[in-house]
Amino acid sequence: MTAFAHKISARDGAARLGQLTTAHGVIDTPTFMPVGTVGTVKAMTPDAVRGTGAQMILGNTYHLMLRPGAERVDRLGGLHKFMDWPGPILTDSGGFQVMSLAKLRKMTEQGVEFQSHLDGSSHMLTPERSVEIQRLLDATVTMAFDECTPFPATEIEAAASMRLSMRWAQRCRDSFVARPGYGLFGIQQGSVYPDLRAESAAALAAIGFDGYAVGGLAVGEGQETMFGVLDHAVPLLPEDRPRYLMGVGRPLDIVGAVQRGIDMFDCVIPTRSGRTGQGFTRRGTVNIRNARHLDDPRPLDEACACPACAKFSRAYLHHLFRAEEILGAMLLTWHNLHYYQDLMRGIRSAISERRLAQFASEAAALEAQGDIDPV
Amino acid sequence: MTAFAHKISARDGAARLGQLTTAHGVIDTPTFMPVGTVGTVKAMTPDAVRGTGAQMILGNTYHLMLRPGAERVDRLGGLHKFMDWPGPILTDSGGFQVMSLAKLRKMTEQGVEFQSHLDGSSHMLTPERSVEIQRLLDATVTMAFDECTPFPATEIEAAASMRLSMRWAQRCRDSFVARPGYGLFGIQQGSVYPDLRAESAAALAAIGFDGYAVGGLAVGEGQETMFGVLDHAVPLLPEDRPRYLMGVGRPLDIVGAVQRGIDMFDCVIPTRSGRTGQGFTRRGTVNIRNARHLDDPRPLDEACACPACAKFSRAYLHHLFRAEEILGAMLLTWHNLHYYQDLMRGIRSAISERRLAQFASEAAALEAQGDIDPV
Numbered sequence A, B: 001m002t003a004f005a006h007k008i009s010a011r012d013g014a015a016r017l018g019q020l021t022t023a024h025g026v027i028d029t030p031t032f033m034p035v036g037t038v039g040t041v042k043a044m045t046p047d048a049v050r051g052t053g054a055q056m057i058l059g060n061t062y063h064l065m066l067r068p069g070a071e072r073v074d075r076l077g078g079l080h081k082f083m084d085w086p087g088p089i090l091t092d093s094g095g096f097q098v099m100s101l102a103k104l105r106k107m108t109e110q111g112v113e114f115q116s117h118l119d120g121s122s123h124m125l126t127p128e129r130s131v132e133i134q135r136l137l138d139a140t141v142t143m144a145f146d147e148c149t150p151f152p153a154t155e156i157e158a159a160a161s162m163r164l165s166m167r168w169a170q171r172c173r174d175s176f177v178a179r180p181g182y183g184l185f186g187i188q189q190g191s192v193y194p195d196l197r198a199e200s201a202a203a204l205a206a207i208g209f210d211g212y213a214v215g216g217l218a219v220g221e222g223q224e225t226m227f228g229v230l231d232h233a234v235p236l237l238p239e240d241r242p243r244y245l246m247g248v249g250r251p252l253d254i255v256g257a258v259q260r261g262i263d264m265f266d267c268v269i270p271t272r273s274g275r276t277g278q279g280f281t282r283r284g285t286v287n288i289r290n291a292r293h294l295d296d297p298r299p300l301d302e303a304c305a306c307p308a309c310a311k312f313s314r315a316y317l318h319h320l321f322r323a324e325e326i327l328g329a330m331l332l333t334w335h336n337l338h339y340y341q342d343l344m345r346g347i348r349s350a351i352s353e354r355r356l357a358q359f360a361s362e363a364a365a366l367e368a369q370g371d372i373d374p375v
Helices: A046-051 A061-066 A070-075 A095-100 A127-137 A155-175 A194-207 A223-236 A251-259 A269-276 A307-311 A314-322 A326-352 A356-369 B046-051 B061-066 B070-075 B079-083 B095-100 B127-137 B155-175 B194-207 B223-236 B251-259 B269-276 B307-311 B314-322 B326-352 B356-369
Strands: A005-012 A015-022 A025-029 A031-034 A057-059 A089-091 A103-107 A112-115 A122-125 A141-143 A183-188 A211-214 A243-245 A264-267 A278-281 A284-287 B005-012 B015-022 B025-029 B031-033 B057-059 B089-091 B103-107 B112-115 B122-125 B141-143 B183-188 B211-214 B243-245 B264-266 B278-281 B284-287
Touching: A005 A326, A015 A326, A025 A031, A025 A326, A031 A057, A031 A326, A061 A070, A061 A095, A061 A122, A061 A127, A070 A127, A089 A127, A095 A112, A122 A127, A127 A141, A127 A155, A155 A183, A155 A194, A183 A194, A194 A223, A211 A223, A223 A251, A251 A326, A251 A356, A269 A278, A269 A326, A278 A326, A284 A356, A307 A326, A314 A326, A314 B079, A326 A356, A326 B326, B005 B326, B015 B326, B025 B031, B025 B326, B031 B326, B061 B070, B061 B095, B061 B122, B061 B127, B070 B127, B079 B089, B089 B127, B095 B112, B122 B127, B127 B141, B127 B155, B155 B183, B155 B194, B183 B194, B194 B223, B211 B223, B223 B251, B251 B326, B251 B356, B269 B278, B269 B326, B278 B326, B284 B356, B307 B326, B314 B326, B326 B356
Parallel strands: A031 A264, A057 A089, A089 A141, A141 A183, A183 A211, A211 A243, A243 A264, B031 B264, B057 B089, B089 B141, B141 B183, B183 B211, B211 B243, B243 B264
Antiparallel strands: A005 A015, A015 A025, A103 A112, A112 A122, A278 A284, B005 B015, B015 B025, B103 B112, B112 B122, B278 B284
16 A cells, blocks of 8 residues: 555656645646745745645755754644645655755764754754654655765765665665655665666665655756656656656756656745746746846736736836845746746646647747847 | 815714725725835735735835836836836825935935935935926825924924925925826924924915825824824814824824824834834734744734734744744734734724724723733
8 A cells, every 4th residue: 555646647758647645635747846945935925835836845854953843843733734835745854955054964874963054053864863853844745864966976986875875765664654645755866877776766666665756866967967867767766656856947857857757846946046036938037137127018928827927017026126125036936936837737738638749849949049028 | 176085984083084085096094004115015915915905005206216217117107007006106205215315415495416325326306306206106195395304403493494395395386287186295394393383284285285294203202292293283284184194103103193183104114023023913012033932823913814813823933034034024014014904994993983092092001011922
């Protein structure tokens, strides 16, 4: 018995259209999860996030364990209640952030000892503690605690790192308490090395997880290399379970990964870009701070129905960013998250109509044209 | 013929319940106008502002003339369209900000020459230019350009300042182009001196305005002194026109001013406090950053129906402010504006039921009790 039903209703090449049924609701896949690092999708109300069409969000174990603390979130009724997101939440394991954000790290077979980047306090993350924290947060999907293998890594380094993650994956499985509609995902590692990806996939399948993530990508290797790894790595994962590509990505990264069989995505790009003035459109990104928008009465994206595009001009958005007004970050984040959900809706329609390759080439051609000024 | 109909439907002592009909909609008075300094009520969408019950907002001539520029706003269809606020907008004249924010000011009979606090560029504000800017912004209510007399001022200083403002008031009236549903308000000055307040009121009434503001208060004189001035100054203003107390204030300031015959208010306090972690409740303000809220599952204000109080705990709001998350500023601003509109709804009900004195004493008693911790 598995924790989740993942029902596939259509296929187009390796791409799958599906529904994942969880304790907190049903997710249409392929899905994009906005990132809510410390219990908030930055600059958005939960109602606004829902309004974009997002069905599932991501929370960060590393950030939440430090502040407000997992035991505190548990006492307050769990992360869903705390942040008013009754829908599904996937939490990462903390493995990535502890290596990229924390100070004075010491990694052993047991786990990672580190100092908080906030106040220097000492903490220990182990596979067992990571799973416990995610249970305290009431995560719908718990991610196995692993080491995100740095890029580039030699094959020897990548093998040692991956095998440590596989031993940790077993410890995560052993300590995870199964509940209906809740699940634990394993994470495939192995860097760019096909044999290691295969070994990792086999190790995870032998342990048995409710879903499988492809880890160690989107770390600077570039789209071509990433797609190359996915071509080989994704077919190694169990066919009947959801597949999650962590930390990806830009719109065409997502389209290409769906074509290679990925069902789930998360990325900070739409939210972070929204706060720095980068807006996504079908013709690529637009830097709304650029002076050419000063007098432009058009919406950011003529094809978008989000509140930012329905009600405001580029000139207004430009003004908000120049004046450093919070509403600028709010509106552009809203637009970008809406854009990403529009993209996922488009992808799902294309799969159901078996025209994903056409969808992908049209999206690439339009993005290559770039933004145009008013006539 | 006057530009606005101001229909008084009930009275309670000097307090008036009314409706002001403008080109952009009907306002229930007494009213509180949230401040949208540079074309946005900070950290709020216009929909959210409307949702609190706000019917009219304020924009700032000084800020908007510098960025994005009045001519630009006009080309883009006016401030209502630019910022998606189709309702009434009152714009200040720039007189206050040019003295408090701009650099290297030179004031003459003609007007004020100054350098922008943003980029050092040189500008001139005169009564005629201020009125023109407000017309370009498409302000529903244009405020006369005046000098906000500093506090304290000697009677001689206050007289000279007030008489300059009265000469400027005449020039504003002369250059203002009347349109149905649009109006021009004069501003009474005279500091704390009864004779000067009377002279100013008579000068304004002789010119004839569509509404009358009490200026030069809320500049550090304290509530007792302010109420003392209002006791004398408000009855001097034409009875049939709306009366506006500029830049006021805290909740009990507003209640007391309504009891003295004021119909309109604006103040940055609810929005600014919302961004710095101060939340308004019937029991006074709460500093949500205080550690005593760390584990408090209660809403900020049990009696409030705003989204922040309906959906989130003090513990969550505290967390957002500690983590410096934008959503903290968004939710607390939302609450504070909702709180202020609740206050105005309460005041209007009390006037209609002739129990404003009771309302005022109950509000004062509750605020004096202070916030209570959970049992």
